[in-house]
Every structure is written in C-alpha cells, then in structure tokens.
Amino acid sequence: MASRSEAIDTAAIVRQSLHGRRFSPGGLAFELSLLVMLLVSLAVLVTLLADIISGALPVFRDRGIDFVTSGITLDSATAGVWTGLVGSVGIAIIVAVIAFPLGLGAAVYLEEYAPDNSLTRFIQTNIRNLAGVPSIVYGLLGLAVFVRLVDLIGLGGSASTGGRNILAAGITLAVLVLPIVIITASEALRAVPDTIREAGFGVGATRWEVVRHHVLPSAAPGVLTGTVLALARAFGETAPLLVIGVATGFFSAGSAGLFDRLTGPYTALPVVVLSWSRQADPAFKENLAPAAILVLLVVLFAANTAAVVLRNRYDRKW
Amino acid sequence: MGSRVAESKPVLRLDVRDVASVPMTVTIGERSEPAADHPAIFDVDGLNVHYGDFHAVKDVSLQIRKNEITALIGPSGCGKSTVLRCFNRMNDLIEIARVSGSIRYHGVDLYGSEVDPVQVRRHIGMVFQKPNPFPKSIYDNVAFGPKIAGFEGSMDDLVEEALTKAALWDEVKDKLDGSAYALSGGQQQRLCIARAIATSPDVVLMDEPASALDPIATLRIEDLMQGLKEDYSIVIVTHNMQQAARVSDRTAFFTVDMEQTGQRTGVLVEFDETSKIFTNPGETRTEDYITGRFG
Numbered sequence: 284m285a286s287r288s289e290a291i292d293t294a295a296i297v298r299q300s301l302h303g304r305r306f307s308p309g310g311l312a313f314e315l316s317l318l319v320m321l322l323v324s325l326a327v328l329v330t331l332l333a334d335i336i337s338g339a340l341p342v343f344r345d346r347g348i349d350f351v352t353s354g355i356t357l358d359s360a361t362a363g364v365w366t367g368l369v370g371s372v373g374i375a376i377i378v379a380v381i382a383f384p385l386g387l388g389a390a391v392y393l394e395e396y397a398p399d400n401s402l403t404r405f406i407q408t409n410i411r412n413l414a415g416v417p418s419i420v421y422g423l424l425g426l427a428v429f430v431r432l433v434d435l436i437g438l439g440g441s442a443s444t445g446g447r448n449i450l451a452a453g454i455t456l457a458v459l460v461l462p463i464v465i466i467t468a469s470e471a472l473r474a475v476p477d478t479i480r481e482a483g484f485g486v487g488a489t490r491w492e493v494v495r496h497h498v499l500p501s502a503a504p505g506v507l508t509g510t511v512l513a514l515a516r517a518f519g520e521t522a523p524l525l526v527i528g529v530a531t532g533f534f535s536a537g538s539a540g541l542f543d544r545l546t547g548p549y550t551a552l553p554v555v556v557l558s559w560s561r562q563a564d565p566a567f568k569e570n571l572a573p574a575a576i577l578v579l580l581v582v583l584f585a586a587n588t589a590a591v592v593l594r595n596r597y598d599r600k601w
Numbered sequence: 602m603g604s605r606v607a608e609s610k611p612v613l614r615l616d617v618r619d620v621a622s623v624p625m626t627v628t629i630g631e632r633s634e635p636a637a638d639h640p641a642i643f644d645v646d647g648l649n650v651h652y653g654d655f656h657a658v659k660d661v662s663l664q665i666r667k668n669e670i671t672a673l674i675g676p677s678g679c680g681k682s683t684v685l686r687c688f689n690r691m692n693d694l695i696e697i698a699r700v701s702g703s704i705r706y707h708g709v710d711l712y713g714s715e716v717d718p719v720q721v722r723r724h725i726g727m728v729f730q731k732p733n734p735f736p737k738s739i740y741d742n743v744a745f746g747p748k749i750a751g752f753e754g755s756m757d758d759l760v761e762e763a764l765t766k767a768a769l770w771d772e773v774k775d776k777l778d779g780s781a782y783a784l785s786g787g788q789q790q791r792l793c794i795a796r797a798i799a800t801s802p803d804v805v806l807m808d809e810p811a812s813a814l815d816p817i818a819t820l821r822i823e824d825l826m827q828g829l830k831e832d833y834s835i836v837i838v839t840h841n842m843q844q845a846a847r848v849s850d851r852t853a854f855f856t857v858d859m860e861q862t863g864q865r866t867g868v869l870v871e872f873d874e875t876s877k878i879f880t881n882p883g884e885t886r887t888e889d890y891i892t893g894r895f896g
Contacts, residue, residue, distance in 0.1 A: 399696055478733035482793070484694060486746030486800055487723030496745065497735055 335580075338573030350574055355555065359566035364575045367555035370449060370529075371518055371582075373544065374551060377453025378460060378517045383510050385457075386464025390506075393465070394472040395494050407469075414462035422526030425455030430527050440546035447528030449549045455523055460513040467509020471502040504597035511590040515583050521553040531558045552579045639666040642804065642834055643688060647702035650683050650692065656866040657683045660702070663853050663872045665804070670826060670835045672845035672875065675855030676890070680867020681838045684855070685806050687711075688836060689725040690718040723750055726797030730809040732789035734781035734796070739764075739773050742781045742792055746800040759799060766832075767795035768825050787818025794825065798833065805829065807837040811844065823848050842891055845875065852878040854887045 342350050346363075353363025389410075397403045433439050433454070434446030475498050483493035499506075525531070530548045550558075552575060559572040643665035650658040658680035665671050665688075673681040683692065690711065692698040704711040711721065723746075734742050743760045752759065760777070764770040769791040773784070781792055790810060797805055807826075811819040826835055826848050839845050845852050853872040857865050871878060871887045882888045 476733075478729065478731060479735060481691070481694070481727075481729060482733045482735060482796075483745075484691065485689070485722060485727040485729070486749075486796060487719055487721075488745075488749050489719050492749050496749075501736055 335573040335576050338570050339577045342570050342574040343577075350571075351578060355550070359562075359564050359571060362559075362567070362571060364552060364555055364578050367550050367552040367575065368578065368582075369544070370452075370549040370554075371552040373449045373549070374453045374456055375514050375518050377450065378457045379510065379514055381454060381457035382461050382464050382513060382517075386461050386510070386513075387468050387506060389461075389465045390468035390472055391494060391499075394469050395490065395498065410462050410465050414466060417522075418459055418520055419522045419526060421455055421459040422523030424458065425451060425523055425527040429454045429458075438546050440543070440548070444546065444548055447548070448546050450545055451527055452524055452529065452549065452551070455527055456517040456520055459520065459523060460517050463513040463516060464510055467512070468502070468506045471505025471509065472498060474505060475501040504594050507597075508590040508594045511586055511593065515586040515590075518586070519553055519579065519583060521551075521557060524551055524554055525557075529554045552582070639669055641665065642667050642707055643836075644705040644708075645684075645687075645702070646705075648684065648687060648704060649701045650680065650687065651699040651701075652695065653697040656860065656864060658867045659858070659860075661855075661867075661869045663869060665834060665836055666851070667834050668830055668832075669850040670830055670837060670848050672849035672852045673836065673838045673855060674840075674842060674845045674852060674890075675867070675870075676857060677840075678865060678867065679855035679857050681853075681855045682808050683867065685808055685836060685838045688804065688806055689722045689727055691722075691727065693718050723800050724802055725804045725806060726800060726802035728790070728793050728797050728805065728807045728810045731813050732786055732793055734784075734789050734792050737781060738778045739781050739784070739792060740777040743795050743799045746796060750800055763795040763799040764792075766798055766829065767791045768821065768828075769795055785818070787814050787821060790814060790818070790822060791825065794822075794829075798829070802833065804834045804836065807835060809838050809840060812840060819844070842879075846879050849875045851875055854878060854882075854884075854890060856886055856890065 346353075350363045351368065352365050353361055354366045356362045393403065393407060430439075430446040430451045432446075433448065433451045438448075438450055439446035440448050479497050479501060480493055483497045484490075488496070530550045531554060556572050556575045556579065559567040559575060562568060641664035643663075645664070646662050648658060648661040649656070661680075661684055663671075673684060675681050686692045687700055687704060688706075688711075692700060700712055706721075706725075709716065726746075735745065737745075740760055743763050744756050747756065747759055761770060761774075764773060769788060772788060773779075773792075776783075781789060784792060790813075794805070794810070811822045814822065823844065826837070829835060837845075837849065851873065852875045854870045855867050856870050858868045860866050871882060871884045873883065877883075878887060879891055882891065888894075
C-alpha cells in the first residue's frame with residue numbers, strides 16, 4: 284500500500300469531474316430546429332382552423348343552430364347542413380353495422396383460430412396493404428358492384444337513383460374501412476397476454492369459451508377504439524362517394540320516410556362542403572363551406588374523444 | 602437414456618453406494634412415506650416431444666402416483682416443463698409441438714384420438730409459473746371453471762371451499778367482488794391454486810408455482826401443497842432443489858443431453874423416492890446436480 288502522503292485523493296477527483304458541464308452548440312441547435320419544426324406544423328394547423336372559424340363565425344352568429352338543422356337550399360341565407368349530416372350519420376351507421384362484426388370476426392379468426400402458417404401471414408400482409416389502397420379505388424368497386432347489387436335486389440330506389448343511395452355508400456365505405464377494423468382489432472387481441480388464454484384452457488375451457496369470456500372482454504377497449512376511429516375515417520371520406528353517385532346538387536328529401544331516405548338520393552357532409560365551395564354565390568364559398576367544415580370537425584373530434592375515453596375507461600393493467 | 606426407472610431398484614443401490622460421500626444437507630420434512638401401494642395414475646412410457654425440428658424431450662418413462670407430490674427437477678432447458686405440459690395436453694396449444702410415446706392416465710391413452718383435451722384439463726388442473734388470474738373479480742376467477750363445466754350446486758359454497766383449501770379465504774372473504782389484480786403476488790398464486798382446484802380435479806400440475814414469489818409466500822404455497830396432497834395428486838416442476846426436497850415424495854431428475862447431431866435434448870436421468878434422490882442418488886449426474894456441482 285502507498286504511504287498516506289502519496290495516496291491519491293479520489294474524492295477530490297470525483298468532485299472535480301462533476302463540474303465538467305459544457306455548453307454544446309450542436310446540441311442546442313438540434314433542439315431548436317426540432318422546436319421550429321413543431322411550431323411550423325402547429326402554425327399550419329392553427330392558420331387552417333383560424334381561417335375556417337373566421338369564415339364560419341358569421342353563419343353561426345346570425346343563424347345559430349338553425350344552420351345545422353336546415354336542409355340544403357339554393358339560398359345562402361337559409362341553406363344548412365342537415366341533409367348532409369343525416370346522410371353522413373346514416374352512412375356511418377351502415378358502416379358500423381357491417382364493418383364491426385365482419386372486421387372483429389375476421390380478426391378473431393386470424394388471431395385465435397387460424398394456424399400460424401404462410402397463408403395466414405400472406406393474408407395478414409395483404410389486409411395491411413388493403414388499408415393503404417387509395418379510397419377512390421373503393422369508389423370504383425362500389426360503383427361496379429355495390430350500386431348494381433343494391434339496385435338488383437330492389438333497394439335501388441327510383442329509376443333515376445338506380446342504387447346510388449345511402450345503402451350502396453354505406454356498403455362501399457364499410458369495405459373501405461374493413462381493413463382498418465381488422466388491423467386494430469387484431470392488435471387489440473394480440474395485446475391480450477397468452478397467460479390469460481393458458482389460464483382459461485387450464486381450467487378446461489374450450490377455445491370459444493376462452494375467447495368469449497376472457498380474450499374479447501380484455502380486447503374490447505382496443506377493438507371499440509379502432510372501430511370508432513374507422514367510423515371517423517368513413518365519416519370524412521369524399522372521393523369514393525363522388526364516384527358512386529352521391530348527390531352534389533340540391534335536392535330535397537322532404538318528409539321522406541326511413542326507407543325512402545335509405546334508398547333515395549342522398550348527400551354527405553364532406554360532399555356538401557365540396558359542392559358549396561364550387562358555388563357562384565360567394566357566401567357559400569366563404570361562409571357556409573367553412574361552417575359545414577366546422578360541423579364536420581366537431582363530429583370527428585367528438586368521435587376521437589369518445590375513442591380516447593373508451594380506451595381510458597376500460598383499459599386494463601396486467 | 603431409456604427408462605432408468607426400471608433399473609433403479611433402491612434395495613440394490615443401498616449396498617453399493619457410500620451414503621457419507623454425499624455432502625448435502627437437506628432437511629426432508631416429516632411426511633408420510635410414499636407407500637408403494639399408491640396406485641399410479643399416470644403411466645408415461647417412452648415419451649418424446651418435438652418442437653418442430655427441436656427434440657425437446659427424449660424417451661421419458663415414469664409413473665405419477667395418487668396422493669403424492671412428484672417433483673420434476675433439473676437445469677434450464679431439460680424439458681421438465683414440457684413433460685408437465687404433456688399431462689394436461691397443454692402442448693396441444695403449441696402448433697409445432699409433437700408428442701409421441703404413451704401417457705396413460707388411469708389406463709386411458711391421453712393422446713388417443715377419442716380423447717377430448719378440454720375434458721382432460723377439467724380433470725387435471727394447472728398452476729402456472731407467473732400468477733395469472735383472470736382480469737376479473739376474485740369470485741369470478743374461482744367460479745369460471747365450475748361454471749363452464751356445468752356445475753349446478755351452490756357456487757358460493759364452492760368458491761368458499763376452494764378458497765379455504767387454498768388458504769386464502771380469510772384474506773379475501775370481504776372482497777370477493779374486488780379485482781384479483783389487487784392481491785399480492787403470493788395471494789394471486791393461491792387464488793390460481795383455488796381456481797385450479799375449484800373444478801375438483803384429480804391432479805394438479807404446478808409449473809414452478811413459487812418462482813415469482815418471495816420466500817414467505819413460497820413457504821405458504823409449500824405448506825398448502827402438503828394439505829392438498831390429501832385430496833389431489835400433485836406434479837410440481839421446480840428449479841429449487843430444496844423445495845423439491847421439502848415438499849415432494851418422489852423426484853424425477855432431468856438433464857440436458859447432446860444428441861449426435863449436436864442438438865440439445867432433455868432426458869430423464871433418475872426417478873425415485875425423494876429421500877433416495879437427495880441422499881443416495883443412483884446416478885453421478887444426479888449427485889453432481891443436487892450437490893451443486895453443475896446446473
């Protein structure tokens with residue numbers, strides 16, 4: 284051992300090294316540039332919102348809720364989004380009724396029942412690819428198949444409508460969002476730990492009982508969230524509706540009954556925005572279209588909030 | 602390899618082995634000596650398990666006897682859990698698993714084509730390594746098995762009985778509707794034991810049931826097993842040799858062998874009464890393992 288005088292005072296060295304804080308210009312510049320990128324993105328969003336709200340404000344100030352509850356007219360002073368809102372909600376309901384059971388069923392089969400082989404993986408990959416197919420392609424599919432199908436089975440409405448109605452639109456958009464529902468439901472099912480399945484099988488449950496009593500309840504929040512987000516996507520779609528013959532002009536559904544509304548001409552909220560923004564009357568373009576966009580955004584925001592609330596309320600910790 | 606069970610006649614071995622050469626101090630708890638007349642409920646003969654190309658377990662032969670605790674011990678990868686999961690056909694859930702050889706359960710070929718694995722698991726309960734209660738209430742955890750099995754008596758009584766047998770009733774009787782996840786790890790594992798015995802099984806399989814628990818919770822599980830032995834036959838996989846020595850009547854020692862192809866495979870080295878395995882093993886490899894020279 285070294286003598287006491289030669290002993291190195293390690294504590295002093297440690298103390299000194301603790302004070303080595305240096306200014307790093309590169310690091311700071313990087314952080315700042317990241318902040319700028321964030322601010323630019325936010326600025327775009329804020330500008331967009333400000334533009335819409337400033338355009339929409341006079342409409343809501345002058346007419347209030349009347350704008351939401353009025354149907355489409357040619358007069359910018361009385362025109363409202365009601366027809367579009369009803370059409371969009373109707374489409375969303377049809378989408379939910381079709382896409383939720385189909386998507387959940389497909390996901391349960393893929394995750395819980397299908398053998399883990401190359402065919403299953405091929406199918407899974409292609410469902411992911413389908414989710415990336417441009418929506419206009421689904422519009423062409425809808426026109427070629429669903430519009431004709433709806434007309435063929437006698438639900439096409441009048442001769443002039445010829446299947447270009449909410450039913451055909453709902454089916455088309457259901458097929459459009461189906462891959463999203465399958466993918467999110469699959470992910471929710473995959474997130475259920477295998478230990479839960481083993482526990483179920485361990486007490487003598489059949490596969491169906493394990494799925495029904497343990498896997499599905501555990502996956503429910505994720506499945507519901509995915510479905511709500513898929514509905515929100517369908518709610519905002521425009522392009523496929525244009526292809527399959529949504530009404531872009533003015534029409535009156537009047538006091539039509541439920542059946543006539545389902546089989547007759549229809550329009551949807553985003554389509555209303557589109558047709559108004561092409562009107563000659565500047566009030567349509569500058570005030571009514573932004574106001575309709577605002578209604579659309581509020582609905583979408585509500586749907587997304589519902590999805591978050593659902594997830595938070597029912598999410599389980601393992 | 603093959604079935605060493607047949608070779609290891611304990612009477613013969615006492616003469617040839619020097620008991621004092623085993624430098625192992627293991628307290629073997631007081632318990633009824635395993636009577637030779639306990640009937641075998643599982644008769645395993647030439648069991649082989651493959652996972653795809655991987656030969657996980659090779660030529661295992663042993664018997665599990667009624668109202669005894671049989672411990673499966675050995676180093677990691679020796680296939681002891683794989684063997685355990687053959688007893689209730691849990692390996693069926695792994696697609697690439699392939700089981701050959703014969704496991705007779707009360708004389709019935711467990712892997713026979715007419716046997717329903719779901720029914721098998723109602724007779725042969727399982728407790729897993731990590732406590733895995735269902736994300737439901739304590740009550741529902743216990744009641745699920747009997748419910749799907751079509752139990753028609755008083756579910757409340759059954760739940761109480763199972764929880765009492767699992768030494769958990771007093772701790773949870775006031776919060777049966779509370780989440781099973783609110784319990785401590787040791788309590789969760791006892792809940793899993795209650796869940797396993799609620800279906801009135803014949804056999805309870807335990808796959809390292811205490812490895813995720815602290816020493817006190819571990820001892821409670823071990824005490825519990827001694828009581829459960831009266832009603833059930835228990836097979837336990839454990840890493841912990843002291844645990845095997847403390848709780849089991851018979852011990853099967855597995856190890857890892859190299860096959861000619863260079864692949865590792867699990868083999869049964871020795872199967873005998875626990876007292877023999879720990880004081881007078883018939884195989885050098887068993888002795889090396891239990892004395893801590895490897896594994």
